[in-house]
Amino acid sequence: MDVLEIGADGLARCRGEGDEVREVETALLGELRVGQTVLVHADVAIAVVSTAVAS
Amino acid sequence: MTGQTVSEREQRVLGIIETARAKPPRFRDERITMAHGAGGKASSTLIEGLLLPAFANEALAPLADAGQLTVGGARMALTTDSFVVRPLRFPGGSIGELAVNGTVNDLAVSGARPLVLSLSLILEEGLTREVLEAEVQAIADAASAAGVQIIAGDTKVVERGHADGMYITTAGVGEVDERASLSPAALQPGDHVLVSGLIAEHGTAIMLARGDFELDAEIVSDTRSLWPAVDALMDASGPSLRCLRDATRGGAASVLNELARSARVGIVVREREVPVRPAVAAAAEILGIDPMYVANEGVLVAVVAPEGADAALQALRRAPGGEAAAEMGVVVGDPPGMVLVETAFGGRRVMDQLVGDPLPRIC
Amino acid sequence: MRYVDEYRDAELGRALSHEILSAVEPGRHYKVMEVCGGHTHSIYKYGIDDLLPENVELVHGPGCPVCVIPMGRVDDGIAIAKQPGVIFTCFGDMLRVPGSSGTLLDAKAQGADVRMVYSPLDALRVARENPDRDVVFFAIGFETTAPSTALTLRRARAEGMTNFLCMCNHVTIVPPLRALLESPDLRLDGFIGPGHVCTVVGARPFEFIPVDYGKPLVVSGFEPLDVLQSVLMILRQIGEGRCSVENQYTRVVPYEGNLRALEVMAEVFELRPHFEWRGLGFISQSGLRLSEAYADFDAERRYSVPGVRVADPKACQCGEVLKGVIKPYECKVFGTACTPERPIGTCMVSSEGACAAYYNYGRITRERETV
Numbered sequence: 001m002d003v004l005e006i007g008a009d010g011l012a013r014c015r016g017e018g019d020e021v022r023e024v025e026t027a028l029l030g031e032l033r034v035g036q037t038v039l040v041h042a043d044v045a046i047a048v049v050s051t052a053v054a055s
Numbered sequence: 056m057t058g059q060t061v062s063e064r065e066q067r068v069l070g071i072i073e074t075a076r077a078k079p080p081r082f083r084d085e086r087i088t089m090a091h092g093a094g095g096k097a098s099s100t101l102i103e104g105l106l107l108p109a110f111a112n113e114a115l116a117p118l119a120d121a122g123q124l125t126v127g128g129a130r131m132a133l134t135t136d137s138f139v140v141r142p143l144r145f146p147g148g149s150i151g152e153l154a155v156n157g158t159v160n161d162l163a164v165s166g167a168r169p170l171v172l173s174l175s176l177i178l179e180e181g182l183t184r185e186v187l188e189a190e191v192q193a194i195a196d197a198a199s200a201a202g203v204q205i206i207a208g209d210t211k212v213v214e215r216g217h218a219d220g221m222y223i224t225t226a227g228v229g230e231v232d233e234r235a236s237l238s239p240a241a242l243q244p245g246d247h248v249l250v251s252g253l254i255a256e257h258g259t260a261i262m263l264a265r266g267d268f269e270l271d272a273e274i275v276s277d278t279r280s281l282w283p284a285v286d287a288l289m290d291a292s293g294p295s296l297r298c299l300r301d302a303t304r305g306g307a308a309s310v311l312n313e314l315a316r317s318a319r320v321g322i323v324v325r326e327r328e329v330p331v332r333p334a335v336a337a338a339a340e341i342l343g344i345d346p347m348y349v350a351n352e353g354v355l356v357a358v359v360a361p362e363g364a365d366a367a368l369q370a371l372r373r374a375p376g377g378e379a380a381a382e383m384g385v386v387v388g389d390p391p392g393m394v395l396v397e398t399a400f401g402g403r404r405v406m407d408q409l410v411g412d413p414l415p416r417i418c
Numbered sequence: 419m420r421y422v423d424e425y426r427d428a429e430l431g432r433a434l435s436h437e438i439l440s441a442v443e444p445g446r447h448y449k450v451m452e453v454c455g456g457h458t459h460s461i462y463k464y465g466i467d468d469l470l471p472e473n474v475e476l477v478h479g480p481g482c483p484v485c486v487i488p489m490g491r492v493d494d495g496i497a498i499a500k501q502p503g504v505i506f507t508c509f510g511d512m513l514r515v516p517g518s519s520g521t522l523l524d525a526k527a528q529g530a531d532v533r534m535v536y537s538p539l540d541a542l543r544v545a546r547e548n549p550d551r552d553v554v555f556f557a558i559g560f561e562t563t564a565p566s567t568a569l570t571l572r573r574a575r576a577e578g579m580t581n582f583l584c585m586c587n588h589v590t591i592v593p594p595l596r597a598l599l600e601s602p603d604l605r606l607d608g609f610i611g612p613g614h615v616c617t618v619v620g621a622r623p624f625e626f627i628p629v630d631y632g633k634p635l636v637v638s639g640f641e642p643l644d645v646l647q648s649v650l651m652i653l654r655q656i657g658e659g660r661c662s663v664e665n666q667y668t669r670v671v672p673y674e675g676n677l678r679a680l681e682v683m684a685e686v687f688e689l690r691p692h693f694e695w696r697g698l699g700f701i702s703q704s705g706l707r708l709s710e711a712y713a714d715f716d717a718e719r720r721y722s723v724p725g726v727r728v729a730d731p732k733a734c735q736c737g738e739v740l741k742g743v744i745k746p747y748e749c750k751v752f753g754t755a756c757t758p759e760r761p762i763g764t765c766m767v768s769s770e771g772a773c774a775a776y777y778n779y780g781r782i783t784r785e786r787e788t789v
Contacts, residue, residue, distance in 0.1 A: 017337035020272035025539065028565055028679045039617060039670055042559075042566035043537035046679055047617040047670045068747040071754060072777060088527045090514075096759065342536075343511075400642045401428045401435075402465015407778050 001045075003036050012045070014038065076392065080104045094305025094350075095409025117239070117317070120301055121165035123231060130231035132167035134158060137224040143186065145264035147256075147275030150223055151193030153352055156278050157303065158227040159201045163282040164299040164355050166237045166289070167229030172198065173207040177222040180215040190221065201280040203227070234289040241297040242318035247364035248384035249357040251284050251371045252277065253330045254307050258349035259338050272334045277376060279353035284374035288357060291370035295363025300356045305409055308347035310356050311384075311394045312408045319391045324384040324406065327399045348409055358386065425641030426464075434646040435469040441653040448474045449605055449742050450652055453595065454560075454612035455482030455768070456640050462775065464642040474649065477742045478765075478772040480594045480698060481612055483559040484511050485764040485771050488694040488730075491587055492517030494723035495556050498585060499530040501721055505548060507541040508556035510534045515767055518728045522556075538570035538584075545574070545582035554583045554717045562614040564588045564706065565679040568686035571708070571715055583717040586707050588687065591615050592623050593704035594695060598741055599631045605742040608652040610645065611637035613667040618683075620675025621663050628661040639667040686712055694727065697736030697764035736763035739772050746776040753777065 001014035001024065010027040025044045026032055038045040080096070082104030090097035107115065114122040121134035138154045155172065162169040174194065178187065198205055256277040263274060281301065288296055300310040307329075315322045324347075331346045339346045353376055359367045364382065371380035394406040442448065452458055458478045461467060467476060480486055492515055499506035499522060506522070513522045513534065526532040535541045538555050545553035557567045567584065574582045591612055598604060611624055616637045627635045634655035638648035648666045655661055665671055686709060693705025708716040730736070734756070735749040746752050746765065756762040758774045765773035 017333070017340060019334055020337055020341070025566075025569060027569060028676055028682065030678070039614070041562050041614065043539050044566040044569055046562070046565060046614075046676055047672075050669050065745075065747045068753050075753070075757065086524065086527045088523045090523065396465070398463070398465040399428060400426055400464040400466070400469075401431050402468035402642075404462050404465045405778055 001038055001040050003032060003034050003038060006032055006034060012038075014040065014045075092304075093409060094303075094309050098305075099408070118313075119165055120161040121167060121227075121229070123165070123167075130233075132162050132165045132229045132231055133226070134161040134165070134229075135224065135226035136161060137222060139219065139222050140261065141219045142261075142264055143190065143220050145276055146260050148278040148352070149190060149193050150221065151190035152197045152278050153276075154223040154225045155194055155197035155201060155203070156280050156352060158225040159203060160281045160301045160303075160353070160355070162227050162229035163280070163285040164237075164301045165229070165231070166235050166285070166299065167231045168286075169201060169203045169227055169229045169280075169282055171204050171206045171228050173209075173226045174205050175209040175211070175224040177211050177213060177218050177224075179213060179218040179220050182220055186220065190223075194223075197280075201282060232289055234293045235296040236294075237296065237298050239298045239314050239317045242314065242320050242358055242386050243297070243360065244320060244386055244388040245361055246297055246358050246386040247361060247367075247382050248311070248322060248324070248386065249359060249364070249367055249371060249380065250302070250307060250330065250383050251281070251355045251357065251374070251380050252353065252376050253332050253335070253379045254302065254351055254354055255331060255335045255339060255346035255349035257352040258306065259335045259346075261350075262342065263338065272338055274332070274334055274338065277351060277353040279376055281353060281355050284355060284371055284377055287370040287374050288367055291366040292359055292363030295360035296367065297358040297360060299358075302351045302354045302356050304350050306346070306348040306350055307354070307356055308345065308394065308406050309409060311406070314356075314358065315394050316392045318386075321387040321390050321392070322384055322394045323387055324394060324396045326396050328381050328383045330379040330381045330383075345406075347406060425639065425643045427643065430643055431469060431646060434643065434650060438469075438474065438646065438650050438653060439471050441650060441657055442471055442473060443657070444473075446473060448607050448653065448656070449477050450474065450608050450610060450649060451477040451479045451598075451606050451742070452610040452638075452645075453479040453481045453591065454610075454615065455485070456614060457610055457612070457638065457645060458482065458775075460640050460642060460645055466642055466645055469646065470649065474653070476610075476649075477606065478740075478775065479609075480598070480695065480740055481560065481591060481615075482764075482768050482771065483563070483589065484509075484515055485767045486589065486594075486695045486697070487512070487515060487558060487587055488696045489517045489728035490694065490724075490726055492522070493519070493728065494718070494725060495585060496520070496522060496525045496530070497723050498554055498717055498721050499525050499532050500528075501552075503551050504531065504721075505544060505551050505553045506530060506532045506556065507535045507544060507553060508532070509536070509558065511768065512556060512558060516761060538567045539573075542570050542574055542579075542582055545579060546577075549581060552581050552583060552720070554585055554721075556585050556587065558587045558589075560589060560591050560612070560615050561618040561679075561683070562612075564683055564687065565618060565676075568679075568682040571686050571712055572682060574715060575712065580714070582715065583720055584708060584712075584715050585717040586687070588706040589693060589695070589704055590689075590706065591619075592626075593701045594698055595624075595627070597698060597701050599627065599633070601741050603738075603741060603743045606633065607656055608633050608661075609635040610648050610652070611635045611663070613637055613639050613644075613671060616665075616667070616671045616675065618676050618679045621665055621671060621673050622675070624663050628663060632661055634661040635663050637663070637665045637667050637671050639670065685709070695764075696767075697730060697734070697740060699730075699737070731762050734763040736765045736773075739763075739765050746773040749773070 005013040037049040080100040121132040541555035636648040687706040690705040765771040
């Protein structure tokens, strides 16, 4: 999901594939910026998606 | 490829499965669970295993959306439906509007012009006048829009905690239109499968409106009368129209499976052609549900002989809410009783009957 | 949507499918196990099987967290759900999994307050809204969902909640893989590695597979092109006589995993000495329970549960199916006593289990193979 807004409490508003918006817990990630894409499982972001291309 | 032979054991096991599939479902559950109401296999066991044998008669046997009878030489259709939706109001509609359109649509897809309805209200102690009046107005407005009158009714009140505010049952009578003769038995290999609009909007709107999960998306119910679409279809394709189905509970997938099973034909759906709004597809993906299994309240599936298919599609596209109507598949001879999907990615899979309530998967 | 659509391109899929065809040795049969239930889902959803040569067979592994929960644990969950005042919460697909006398859905029909949630955080919300009731979350899943449960428990403790409890059934993926690999009758050539688990644990814990057992493993994403590319990477390793852990899913998976997630898990959970897997039996150090620090949140400590081990039915051969030793239809009870409506074994429970898949789709698959 794409990060839209980052709150002070570790919750971020994120937008998914169909423009749906959800609150996501981001405490497991490091520095997060608006505009990044994160992988979310059970409302918790577990990884930041990067542009790295597979080998 | 290699022409690998199927072993004797595998052949025998496949035989057992085929026999089991073809057997009429039996109702063996000790208690009713929510799965019996979801429109899938459990619902079939209830209907075909318990109700159908108990009331066996010719008009009921096809398990169509409406039963037909002749009154003084005129072909009439009769249907009934109950509405237990929560919340009562949701984006794009409300229980009152559904109660009219649901029954009107069961008549319409049976090829009958809806004429009159009955209305039973089961009200929960404590329901506010404001909510009740709003629903009564919604019923009146929907009936007027669909051109039907409500000519009989009943009211009951149950104790607090019993009816989620209100339950509604409507029954409807319509006059069978002579321009088309509709029956799933008429399906032939080569027939085209059409869908009258964007699918899965209603069910998704309800799931989001329940607020069980925090998800905001602009999705509204598609509830509407399908009679204008059916009327236009009959004008455009008359005799080449084979069969129509209202894709409500269990979604388009359940309707296609019912058709394939009752006509003993196969149906191939081209996933790429199925009209789904991206927001709906995404919500379904998150919930782990296939949009093909999500309920609609204003979408029909039409099977049309090849010669009438183009005209039928144009007619559907001109009907209200039909801009996205599409030809999404084709009837084939083999495998009988099954629905296959050609995925947008180029593979194939089976689109089976729903086994239980569509429950979100997590893995 | 970024990082999604470009991985569903049918044109590229066909190109990969051709490359795979040229990477296989004619006459040789390849069995590749996708470990994770999420991959199995993608494979069905996109019809990926159809784009593979007939001598490349995908075997569905033990990575569906719902299917592996043994009957005894379901019974224990139902016993807690039936306690007066309890609100029992769990993920939707767990509701249908049979215990020895019915499912959680059946318990609900009999009056238990069983509610479906989409995340443990939702269960915590239910607990906040119902301060006078005990809210139990039936936690399942591999290392993908375990961090979410761990964070939720951490939050519950920070808020000083006393009515939120967890019945922990979290499991770890490496021990069952090792158990599979230890089996002398194993017939697998390589593994599609569980991408989402690896975002948390990294790729390192899988190094033992090539090192100790000589099989390649490719950590894979979940879009159809990801899966096809991973199959190709495995076949190339086999063709070139190599075996190592490779990462196809570099856009998400760092080699070391997510250290913060591992930290939270280590704080909240500890390994059980052993845990039972449906179809695979007891596997040591394969399950998680709440650590001493979180003992107050442990539903198994607050409520007494039967804790009775319910043996997998004798006739059930799910273990052999999982190892690729027999095909679903070679199991004694397949299609007769064991069907998707009334499953006996793990492989028939979820629609993505190997047996349920064969039951529903087998005929079609055979047609492909005999073209």
